[in-house]
Amino acid sequence: MASEPVPVMTVRYSPLEQQFADVDEVFDELKALVRSTDFTLGKVVGEFEEMFAAAVGSKYAIGVGSGTDALKIPLKALGIGPGDEVITAANTFYATAGAIAETGARIVFVDCDDTFGIDPDLIEAAITPRTKAIMPVHLAGDMANMTRIAEIAEKHGLKVVEDACQSLLAKEAGRPAGTWGIAGGFSMHPLKIINVWGDAGIIVTDDPEMDRMCRLLRNHGLRNRDEMEILGYNTRLDSVQAVVGKWIVAKVEDIVAGRIRNAARYDAGFADIPEITIPVRRAAKSADERAVYLNYVVFAERRDELLAHCRAHGIDAKVHYPIALYRQDALRHLGYEAGAFPITDRHCETMISFPADQHLLPDEIDYLIGVVRGFYAR
Ligand SMILES: *Cc1c(COP(=O)(O)O)cnc(C)c1O
Numbered sequence: 120m121a122s123e124p125v126p127v128m129t130v131r132y133s134p135l136e137q138q139f140a141d142v143d144e145v146f147d148e149l150k151a152l153v154r155s156t157d158f159t160l161g162k163v164v165g166e167f168e169e170m171f172a173a174a175v176g177s178k179y180a181i182g183v184g185s186g187t188d189a190l191k192i193p194l195k196a197l198g199i200g201p202g203d204e205v206i207t208a209a210n211t212f213y214a215t216a217g218a219i220a221e222t223g224a225r226i227v228f229v230d231c232d233d234t235f236g237i238d239p240d241l242i243e244a245a246i247t248p249r250t251k252a253i254m255p256v257h258l259a260g261d262m263a264n265m266t267r268i269a270e271i272a273e274k275h276g277l278k279v280v281e282d283a284c285q286s287l288l289a290k291e292a293g294r295p296a297g298t299w300g301i302a303g304g305f306s307m308h309p310l311k312i313i314n315v316w317g318d319a320g321i322i323v324t325d326d327p328e329m330d331r332m333c334r335l336l337r338n339h340g341l342r343n344r345d346e347m348e349i350l351g352y353n354t355r356l357d358s359v360q361a362v363v364g365k366w367i368v369a370k371v372e373d374i375v376a377g378r379i380r381n382a383a384r385y386d387a388g389f390a391d392i393p394e395i396t397i398p399v400r401r402a403a404k405s406a407d408e409r410a411v412y413l414n415y416v417v418f419a420e421r422r423d424e425l426l427a428h429c430r431a432h433g434i435d436a437k438v439h440y441p442i443a444l445y446r447q448d449a450l451r452h453l454g455y456e457a458g459a460f461p462i463t464d465r466h467c468e469t470m471i472s473f474p475a476d477q478h479l480l481p482d483e484i485d486y487l488i489g490v491v492r493g494f495y496a497r
Contacts, residue, residue, distance in 0.1 A: 127432060127433050128433055128482070128483065128486045129433035129434070129435075130433060130434040130435060130473075130474065130479075130483045130486065130487050131435055131474070132435040132436075132437060132474045133309070133310070133474075133476075134474070134476040134477065134478040134479070135309055135314065137478040138314065138367075138478065139316075142366070144366060145362060145363055145366045148163075148362045148365075148366075149359065149362050152358060152359065152362055157358060158358050158359075159355065159358070160338065160355050160356075160358075161358040161361075163358050163361045163362055163365065164182050164355075164356050164358055164361045166361070166365060167182060167356070167361040167362075167364040167365045167368065168180040168181065168182055168321070168356075170364075170365055170368050170369065171305075171321050171323070171364070171368055172323060174287075174288070174368055174371055174372075175287070175288070175295050175297055175298060175303075175305075175323050176295055176298060177297065177298050177303075177323035177324060177325055178324070178325040178327075178330075179323065179324050179325070179326075179327070179329075179330035180321050180322065180323050181321065181322045181323075181324075181330060181333040181334055181337065182319065182320070182321050182337075182355070182356025182361060182364075183319075183320045183321065183322060183333075183337050183354045183355070183356055184318060184319065184320060184337075184353075184354035184355065184356065184357070185214075185306065185308070185318045185319065185320045185354070186214060186284040186304060186305060186306020186307070186308060186311070186318075186320040187214040187217055187218050187221075187306075187320065188218075188320050188337070188352070188354040189284070189304030189305055189306065189320030189321055189322045190214070190215065190218035190219075190254065190280065190282055190284075190304040191218040191219075191221050191222060192304075192322060192333050192336045192337060192352070192354065193280045193301065193302035193304065193322055193324070193329065193333060194218065194219065194222045194224070194252065194254075194280055195222055195332075195336055196302070196329055196332035196333055196336060197251065197252060197278050197280070197301070199222050199224050199251050199252060200222050200223045200224060201223035201224070202223075202224075202249060203222075203223075203224040203225070203249055203250075203251040203252075204224060204225045204226075204227045204247060204249045204250045204251065205219045205222075205224045205225070205226060205227065205250075205251060205252045205253070205254055206227045206228075206229055206237075206242060206245050206246070206250060206252070206253045206254065206277075207219065207226060207227070207228060207229070207237070207253070207254040207255070207256060207282070208228070208229060208231050208236065208237040208255065208256045208258070208263070209228040209229060209230050209231060209443060209444060209445050209459075209460040209463040210230075210231045210235065210256075210258065210440070210443060210444065210460070210462075210463040210466055210467070211256040211258065211282065211444055212256075212284070212285075212439075212440070212444075213444065213447070213449075214284070214306075215254060215256055215282050215444075216444055216450060218254075218282075218304075219254065224251070225249070225453075226450070226453060227245050227247075227250070228245075228444070228445050228453075228455065228459075228460060229241045229242055229245050230460040230461065230462045230463055231258075231460075231462050231463055231466065232462060233398060233399050233462065234261060234263075234264070234398065234399050234400065234401045235258040235259055235261055235398065235416075235466070236255065236256075236257070236258065236261065236262065236263030236264050236401065237253075237255050237256070237263055237264075237268070238462070239264045239267035239268055239271060242268070242271050243271060243275075246275055246277070250275070250277060251277065251278065252277055252278040252279065252280055253268060253271070253272055253277055253278075253279050253280075254279075254280050254281070254282055255268050255279065255281055255282065255300075256281075256282040256285075257281065257282065257283050257285060257286035257289055257296045258285055258286075259285055259286075259412070259413050259414050259416050259439065259472070260285060260286050260289055260312075260378070260410050260411040260412040260413040260414070260475075261286065261289060261398075261400055261401055261410040262286065262289050262290065262291040262296055262401055262408070262410070263281075263401075264291075264401060265281075265291050265292075265294070265299040266291065266292060268299075269299055269300075272300075278300065278301050279299060279300030279301060280300050280301060280302050280303070280304065281296060281297050281299060281300045281302070281303035281304070282303075282304060283296040283297035283303040283304060283305050284304060284305055284306035284308075284311060284320075285306075285311065285312075285413040286312075286410075286411055286413065287305055287311070287312040287313060287371065287375075287411065288312070288371060288372070288375045288409065288411055289409050289410055289411045290407065290408060290409045291401065291407075291408055292407055292408070293407040297323045298323060298325070301324060301326055301329055302322055302323065302324040302326070302329050302333070303322070303323050303324075304320060304321075304322055305320060305321050305322075305323070306319075306320050307319040307320065307321065307360070307364060307367075311413065312371070312374060312375065312378075312411060312413055313364070313367045313368055313370075313371055313374065314367065315360040315363040315364050315367070316359070316360065316363050317357070317360060318360075319356055319357065319360040319361075319364060320356075321356065321364075335348055335349055335351055336349070336351040336352060336354075337351065337352060337353075337354045337355055337356075338351060338353070338355055339351045339352070339353060373477065374476075374477045375409075375411045376477075377476065377477025377478070377479075378411055378412040378413075378475045378476060378477060379409070379410075379411065379412065381412070381415065381475045381476070381477075381479050381484060382410070382412045382415050382475050384481060384484045384485075385415050385417075385473065385475070385484060385487075385488065388484065388485065388488035388492075389417060389488065389491070392491065392492060392495055393495075394419065394420035394421070394495045395417050395418070395419055395420075395491065395495075396417060396418040396419075396469075397417055398416060398417065398418065412475040413475075414437070414439055414472035414473070414474070414475060415472065415473045415474070415475035416439065416470055416471070416472050416473075417470075417471060417473075418466075418469040418470060418471075419469060419470075419471045419491075420469075420495075422438070422468065422469050422470070422471055424494070425471060425491065425494055426438065426471060428490070428494045429471075429487070429490060429491070429494075432490045434473075434486075434487050434490060435474075436471055436472065436473055437471075437472045438467075438470060438471060438472060439470065439472050440467060441467055442467065443460060443463045443464055443467050445459060445460055445463070473487060
């Protein structure tokens with residue numbers, strides 16, 4: 120058991136090469152798009168939006184230029200701006216904070232719990248008269264505790280805009296990520312659950328006024344060709360990316376099923392390694408709950424040494440994220456002291472991420488588990 124497996128393999132992190140190995144169909148549709156010159160909010164954008172809304176189970180979907188804009192635009196649609204506060208999780212990707220900051224509102228961090236979601240027990244203490252919204256983040260493919268967050272928001276009259284960029288098709292109590300709040304934002308950046316050939320984002324909502332406002336805001340606030348109703352942005356979903364989006368969203372159930380299958384194989388392989396702790400997963404307990412494993416994340420003792428060991432053995436493991444967002448230089452002005460979010464800090468020191476994507480092979484997972492086992496057996 121202690122011996123490390125030979126021969127050495129390499130385990131890559133990104134599946135993009137395999138994902139896009141055979142895309143003749145996409146090229147055919149791109150040719151048709153170029154011939155049609157329907158480049159700006161063309162027919163294909165509407166078709167993709169309909170497919171995405173159907174996949175997530177929302178009434179409306181609005182394509183925008185990035186996942187970051189898929190968070191910023193709904194906040195702007197709610198009228199959130201300078202003087203307001205938006206509560207979010209201390210352990211998230213830069214873009215969550217960036218999207219809130221772009222509205223002019225103040226970012227208010229709350230620590231997470233061991234499920235990676237914002238700790239619902241700590242939210243109420245962060246609410247002030249200036250709080251307008253909560254932006255829970257569904258990290259790494261799991262769900263934040265939306266049942267509790269929705270109750271708290273309701274009690275305090277706050278809006279919820281979900282950062283669902285990492286958790287397409289995750290669900291809690293049968294209800295998908297992005298459909299709990301007034302709106303949810305998704306990214307189709309090359310590292311997310313579905314990926315296009317560059318940047319793209321999409322907002323989902325069931326609210327007709329939110330839908331209308333997001334459509335205005337993404338396109339200069341234009342009501343029609345000649346009338347500008349409000350000040351907006353240029354953050355339209357590119358028609359070229361919508362072609363790729365249509366092709367890939369049709370495969371999303373298989374993509375997610377592959378990730379869940381891979382995570383189960385990791386779980387079984389890591390279960391008896393005492394130095395590895397498999398996180399509590401909120402959304403993996405019943406048929407109504409689903410985690411989708413954007414990354415396969417565990418807590419590891421001697422994490423940095425394990426990371427170096429994996430890399431030396433050809434495994435491109437990663438850390439999401441090594442520096443807590445609240446400790447980044449860019450957010451020093453918020454005034455948070457080191458140690459303000461102890462669970463987030465602990466996660467930054469102990470989390471390690473392995474690939475879980477649908478193209479990963481069982482042999483690669485078994486090799487990786489063997490390398491981790493070998494490290495702790497030394
Ligand atoms: C990727 C990501 C975003 C932003 O997406 P982009 O498409 O890169 O702008 C926002 N929040 C989280 C949690 C993300 O992982």
